[in-house]
Amino acid sequence: MTVAVTGASGQLGRLVVEALLKDGSQPVVAVVRDPAKVADLAARGVEVRVASYDDPEALERAFQGVDRVLLVSGNEFTKRVAQHTNVLRAAERAGVKLLAYTSIPQAGRNPLILAQEHIGTEAALAGASIPTVLLRNGWYWENYTGGLAHAIETGVLYGAAGEGKVSGAARADYAEAAARVLTTDGHEGKVYELGGDETLSYAELAQVISEVAGKPVRYQD
Incomplete structure (x- = not known):
């Protein structure tokens, strides 16, 4: 069985490829726009295929011989439903047997503007001719840690x-x-609401940062 990961040069996609390599049970295909960005993965035995979410024909070629696909949600806002649908249709035409999609928590009733294109994509997947699975990823801790240096320097965590x-x-x-x-x-057909075991508010996160940094950091709402 062969598995493919779209957006494999991105932060999440690359980590999925790494996890698949660690598992070692299936051949892995990395679908990317720029193969130079995953030359290191190619050197480790990953098959690299070039396609963008805007190119249905290239996507279909990239999925030939692939059994399962992970569609990592794109980052071109306002274009994502159309792009994700391109991936779905290409997977259908190529005979893919399972497509997994990285969505957003509680997509059916999530009021965030950020959720709307995920909701649209999930609607497209609901009408797919192939089995699908929804991975509703929660917040990444990295969304906070990217700004840690500024919070520690100023003593304020804004949110x-x-x-x-x-x-x-x-x-x-x-x-x-x-x-x-x-x-x-x-x-097949499953919806997974994914997140960590621990819940934190911004105030509690600021407290953790304070303890680790050894200086006070407060939350400013």
Whole structure:
């Protein structure tokens, strides 16, 4: 069985490929726009195929001989539903047997603007002629850690979440979940709401940062 990961040069896609390589049970195809970005993966035995979400014919070629595909959601806002649908249709034409998609938590009732294109994509997947599985990834802890240096320097962690809490996880954890779905059976039609075991508010996150940094950091809503 061969598995393919789209957007394999991105932060999440690359981690999924790494998890698949660690598992070692299936041949892996990395679908990317720029093969130079994954030359290191190619050197480790990953088959690299070139396609963009805007090129249905290239996508169909990239999926030839592939049994399972992970569609990592794109980052071109306002274009994503059409692009994701291109991936779905190409997978159907190529005879892919399972397509997994990285969506957003509680997509059916999520009011965030960010959720709308995921909701549209899930609607397209609901009418697919091939089995699908939804990986509704929660917040990445890396979304916070990218700004840690500034928060520690200024002593202020800025946010706009009030007392809301997030069950975050590291990207690598979501990648491990995706790899498990791609390499094991019984996931057809499933919806997985994914996140960490621990919930944190911004205030609690600021407290953790303070403890680790050894200087006070407060949350400013």
